[in-house]
């Protein structure tokens with residue numbers, strides 16, 4: 253049993269550190285993602301969001317720190333324990349990671365075929381319904397290489413959602429989609445989350461649109477969670493870096509307009 | 520002083536690195552074999568790999584077998600004629616094929632055809648995070664990807680080798696007997712008299728071991744490919760080179776103990 257404030261958390265991260273060669277990518281991350289809610293991690297490109305997500309789904313091992321998933325300490329678990337934790341996961345990789353030797357149908361059916369005892373007819377129904385929801389109706393026989401990046405992304409989202417995982421991890425579900433599609437993907441994530449009471453951890457660059465479906469927002473900067481709270485709390489926070497990030501500027505960036513920067517002679 | 524201790528440190532690091540890699544390499548095979556006997560069983564995956572490694576190499580292996588047998592018939596006839604012992608042609612052709620050339624050449628051809636493709640496929644799967652995707656779905660990627668391939672290699676190689684031998688002997692007969700006029704009766708009688716079950720088993724043992732080694736090396740190189748295009752191409756090259764070297768080295772080793 254974890255302490256009281258952890259009971260309602262799907263994922264708790266404590267003082268997570270990880271370095272690659274000479275780069276301290278995660279530098280003491282603390283985060284608690286509440287159950288049955290959507291937690292969105294935002295931050296500048298290269299700040300370590302994907303690396304953090306890959307620690308949460310236990311693909312990478314931290315140098316130090318703890319990850320507690322659904323009340324069990326994943327950093328202390330053995331291989332079987334880790335597999336049992338992973339059965340709860342649905343994951344969308346930043347680049348999709350669809351199996352390119354399989355059709356879209358087989359990709360989306362994969363978690364059901366491998367991990368459930370559903371009949372073929374049930375699987376077929378679930379997959380086709382899922383594909384319709386992500387707007388890929390009639391595409392089930394295509395192969396990943398025959399689809400656009402946005403279509404691959406939606407197919408990968410369908411694969412992450414199809415087995416109704418308890419914990420859903422999404423790395424940039426809307427990057428590469430047009431605004432209308434982004435909106436419908438957001439709606440789909442929200443609807444699925446509410447219908448099946450999922451805990452969602454999402455990395456997104458789609459600010460501020462993504463705030464509409466987020467319950468909690470974590471702003472990641474330089475390997476730490478610099479700001480965490482509800483959307484209202486975070487957007488109202490008097491945090492210079494985050495306000496600049498929202499305004500579309502990297503922290504510490506030259507504040508002159510771009511035209512002026514380019515026009516300035518290098519001498 | 521510092522340079523000496525630095526040198527020792529670097530030497531130590533290199534040794535540790537080498538031992539670690541060797542350990543990973545060996546553990547990779549052990550876990551592939553371990554997971555092959557552990558449920559859940561996936562006969563569908565095994566059959567698919569037997570098709571790719573075995574069935575789709577049939578034509579190529581048969582063709583190489585035919586030419587090898589033909590050239591053995593040609594060379595063997597012309598050499599044996601100098602000693603007036605054309606009657607031994609069948610024995611020579613059959614023994615050389617069954618004991619040596621069958622297993623070795625089939626293994627080299629399958630390495631070039633299926634082994635390289637396997638390293639490239641697994642390398643690309645690694646590079647595009649497909650292997651990670653399996654892991655996150657709580658599906659053991661070694662059990663799902665590597666075990667069926669290694670098993671399929673162990674099953675397919677002896678069959679392909681047998682095919683190579685039979686077609687090779689026919690090719691030797693066609694050239695030596697039909698074309699050049701070596702005596703027909705002694706060709707087959709010689710084989711029947713001089714080739715023992717031990718000879719045949721030696722060839723099949725070799726094929727079995729080569730199947731294991733080739734799939735092990737090719738899957739390992741692909742599985743641990745660096746995540747970039749050059750990583751995949753390097754994995755493919757290294758897989759083919761290392762497999763070929765190991766085939767020939769193991770061949771000598773096994774010949775010397777099985778002879």
Ligand SMILES: Nc1ncnc2c1ncn2[C@@H]1O[C@H](COP(=O)(O)OP(=O)(O)OP(=O)(O)O)[C@@H](O)[C@H]1O
Pocket residue numbers: 272273275277296297298299300301302303304346
């Ligand atoms: N396997 C690795 N080896 C070495 N360095 C790595 C590795 N993976 C990530 N990094 C480094 O970690 C840092 C964070 O990478 P990460 O992919 O988490 O960024 P990100 O926040 O997801 O960015 P983006 O928004 O562009 O996807 C980068 O500087 C990257 O160079």
Ligand SMILES: [Mg+2]
Pocket residue numbers: 301302303346423
């Ligand atoms: Mg990322």
